[in-house]
Amino acid sequence: MAVLVIADHDGSALRDSTHKTVTAAQALSGEIDVLVYGEGVDGVAGQAAKIAGVRKVLVSQSAALKQDLAEDVSTLIAGLAGSYDTVAVPASSSGKNVAPRVAALLDVSLISDVLQVVDGSTFVRPIYAGNALETVQTSEAKKVLTVRPTAFKPAGEGGSAAIEAVAAPAAFGKSRFVSEEKVKSDRPELGSARVVVSGGRALGSAEEFNAVLDPLADRLGAAVGASRAAVDAGYAPNDYQVGQTGKVVAPDIYIAIGISGAIQHLAGMKDSKVIVAINKDPEAPIFGVADFGLVEDYKTAVPALMKALG
Amino acid sequence: MKILVPVKRVLDYNVKVRVKADQSGVDLSNVKMSMNPFDEIAVEEATRLKEKGVVTEIVAVSIGPAQARDTIVTALTIGADRGILIQTDQDVEPLAVAKLLKAVIEQEKPDLVIMGKQAIDGDNNATGQMLAALTGWPQATFASKVVIEGTEALVTREVDGGLQTVGVQLPAVITTDLRLNEPRYASLPNIMKAKKKPLDVKAVADYGVDVAPRLKVVKVAEPPKRGAGKKVADAAELVADLKAAGVL
Numbered sequence: 001m002a003v004l005v006i007a008d009h010d011g012s013a014l015r016d017s018t019h020k021t022v023t024a025a026q027a028l029s030g031e032i033d034v035l036v037y038g039e040g041v042d043g044v045a046g047q048a049a050k051i052a053g054v055r056k057v058l059v060s061q062s063a064a065l066k067q068d069l070a071e072d073v074s075t076l077i078a079g080l081a082g083s084y085d086t087v088a089v090p091a092s093s094s095g096k097n098v099a100p101r102v103a104a105l106l107d108v109s110l111i112s113d114v115l116q117v118v119d120g121s122t123f124v125r126p127i128y129a130g131n132a133l134e135t136v137q138t139s140e141a142k143k144v145l146t147v148r149p150t151a152f153k154p155a156g157e158g159g160s161a162a163i164e165a166v167a168a169p170a171a172f173g174k175s176r177f178v179s180e181e182k183v184k185s186d187r188p189e190l191g192s193a194r195v196v197v198s199g200g201r202a203l204g205s206a207e208e209f210n211a212v213l214d215p216l217a218d219r220l221g222a223a224v225g226a227s228r229a230a231v232d233a234g235y236a237p238n239d240y241q242v243g244q245t246g247k248v249v250a251p252d253i254y255i256a257i258g259i260s261g262a263i264q265h266l267a268g269m270k271d272s273k274v275i276v277a278i279n280k281d282p283e284a285p286i287f288g289v290a291d292f293g294l295v296e297d298y299k300t301a302v303p304a305l306m307k308a309l310g
Numbered sequence: 311m312k313i314l315v316p317v318k319r320v321l322d323y324n325v326k327v328r329v330k331a332d333q334s335g336v337d338l339s340n341v342k343m344s345m346n347p348f349d350e351i352a353v354e355e356a357t358r359l360k361e362k363g364v365v366t367e368i369v370a371v372s373i374g375p376a377q378a379r380d381t382i383v384t385a386l387t388i389g390a391d392r393g394i395l396i397q398t399d400q401d402v403e404p405l406a407v408a409k410l411l412k413a414v415i416e417q418e419k420p421d422l423v424i425m426g427k428q429a430i431d432g433d434n435n436a437t438g439q440m441l442a443a444l445t446g447w448p449q450a451t452f453a454s455k456v457v458i459e460g461t462e463a464l465v466t467r468e469v470d471g472g473l474q475t476v477g478v479q480l481p482a483v484i485t486t487d488l489r490l491n492e493p494r495y496a497s498l499p500n501i502m503k504a505k506k507k508p509l510d511v512k513a514v515a516d517y518g519v520d521v522a523p524r525l526k527v528v529k530v531a532e533p534p535k536r537g538a539g540k541k542v543a544d545a546a547e548l549v550a551d552l553k554a555a556g557v558l
């Protein structure tokens with residue numbers, strides 16, 4: 001039976017986590033619909049319709065949906081779920097907020113952070129900060145999943161799905177959007193960047209963090225990440241945090257600068273293709289997972305790296 | 311105003327995780343167990359609201375084995391007034407935990423539930439949102455700041471791309487993120503006081519909730535090991551190696 005994939009977008013463009021969730025859905029069914037919710041998102045729906053393998057795109061628009069209020073969004077999704085066997089949601093902060101609420105409205109479990117679809121009812125997911133992988137099987141009539149985008153390749157383009165409007169639910173009313181502070185950046189998004197350079201507590205201040213990481217990130221076309229210690233100390237904004245409780249990334253190159261490599265940090269980056277660590281302590285645990293380790297003070301190593309990159 | 315704080319006993323976050331050889335689960339014998347770090351933050355936040363005079367009573371609830379009593383005592387030490395242990399040796403899944411918590415809410419009638427965003431054993435990140443759905447309450451997840459203004463909680467949330475602030479009408483469910491606060495250390499007088507605070511022990515049957523697992527754990531395996539690679543002498547060698555690896 002069919003799968004409903006919930007689109008992840010920024011109001012004007014679809015994020016590739018949507019394409020990756022479609023790939024996960026393809027392992028479950030050939031009938032995949034995508035739900036795009038928000039306001040003024042006809043363009044996004046058009047992009048979703050072009051994903052290869054998508055049957056239909058549903059679009060629902062209202063102010064509450066634009067503000068991504070979990071109560072309204074979950075009412076919408078749970079209301080549509082009747083026609084689907086599975087609801088698959090990208091494991092973004094928005095998806096993690098909404099999917100469990102949808103599951104409870106449907107009286108089913110949530111299977112979160114799916115890494116692999118074994119068969120129609122069996123899934124692999126990380127537990128204990130990725131230190132163990134759990135294979136779970138469900139016999140429930142409906143499945144609600146969050147999908148870890150880094151574990152799947154994006155579905156291609158070339159589709160031409162029909163687009164259908166669906167009514168927004170009546171406003172929930174007991175929650176309201178007050179404000180948001182989004183970090184503006186011209187860099188690629190952390191979750192989908194090909195290269196990530198991350199800084200840790202060693203950087204010592206926000207000024208130093210930017211002075212060291214920005215030129216390197218610019219040179220490599222990289223996204224910038226950080227350890228929790230760096231974020232807590234105010235060197236970097238909260239949404240830079242990589243790890244168990246931050247973002248999960250799997251770029252081609254992950255460069256950890258002045259990061260010790262606590263298990264909670266490794267949980268967010270150990271599936272990167274190539275890991276580089278720059279740390280002056282040869283015993284730092286990060287070297288245990290690094291493909292290339294440079295034992296050196298970042299103050300000399302990063303300028304030398306810039307020079308070697310040319 | 312009354313706050314309910316659900317707290318879970320989990321493997322201490324500093325303990326190295328060992329997967330059992332028969333792949334039936336993670337080895338929890340003879341290892342240090344602690345309160346889930348996010349729940350400690352939840353108890354701390356409730357305690358601060360009490361110290362500000364916004365809150366009059368904090369009730370900590372745990373669902374778990376007899377030893378989860380220690381987890382409740384930790385909550386009482388930080389500042390909770392009363393504890394409820396729903397004792398069971400079964401692994402209770404998030405949906406069933408949410409149903410039990412809903413039953414507790416029906417008896418206790420709190421104005422607010424503050425709980426962890428995720429338990430660091432199962433990493434589900436589900437129970438708070440599920441409880442909000444079952445009670446029909448609004449939710450504010452991943453909180454890094456909580457301000458109570460009359461009948462509304464203004465909550466700053468950590469979201470992809472930055473921060474979002476929402477206002478939720480009470481009663482509501484709030485889940486904590488790491489930056490909400492830094493929990494205090496237990497002082498000796500508070501440890502002594504905690505031992506005298508009331509702690510009720512209940513059974514799952516007292517709440518009439520079906521906690522039979524819905525999911526079958528087929529196996530628990532170790533993730534693919536990622537060995538240490540090579541140490542490079544300098545940045546030039548690093549760049550050469552990255553080029554050779556085909557990623558640069």
Ligand SMILES: Cc1cc2nc3c(=O)[nH]c(=O)nc-3n(C[C@H](O)[C@H](O)[C@H](O)COP(=O)(O)OP(=O)(O)OC[C@H]3O[C@@H](n4cnc5c(N)ncnc54)[C@H](O)[C@@H]3O)c2cc1C
Pocket residue numbers: 199200201202226227228229230241242243244245246247257258259260261262263264265268278279280281284296297298299323347348430488
């Ligand atoms: C429940 C929970 C969840 C958590 N979630 C996360 C998470 O999602 N992400 C995360 O990152 N952390 C997380 N943490 C925190 C984690 O345990 C570590 O505390 C944190 O990752 C440490 O950050 P760090 O490596 O920057 O700092 P440190 O551990 O202090 O390491 C700094 C490193 O810099 C090196 N160094 C110092 N000076 C220099 C120099 N001049 N040149 C080169 N190297 C230098 C040092 O040798 C050291 O290895 C979590 C913790 C808990 C309890």
Ligand SMILES: Nc1ncnc2c1ncn2[C@@H]1O[C@H](COP(=O)(O)O)[C@@H](O)[C@H]1O
Pocket residue numbers: 316317318319346348349371372373374402404407425426427428429430432433434435436437438
């Ligand atoms: N067995 C339990 N007892 C008490 N609280 C729990 C239990 N399981 C989960 N919780 C609460 O739900 C939060 C989220 O857990 P989870 O959805 O399992 O990641 C935790 O931080 C706790 O506050």
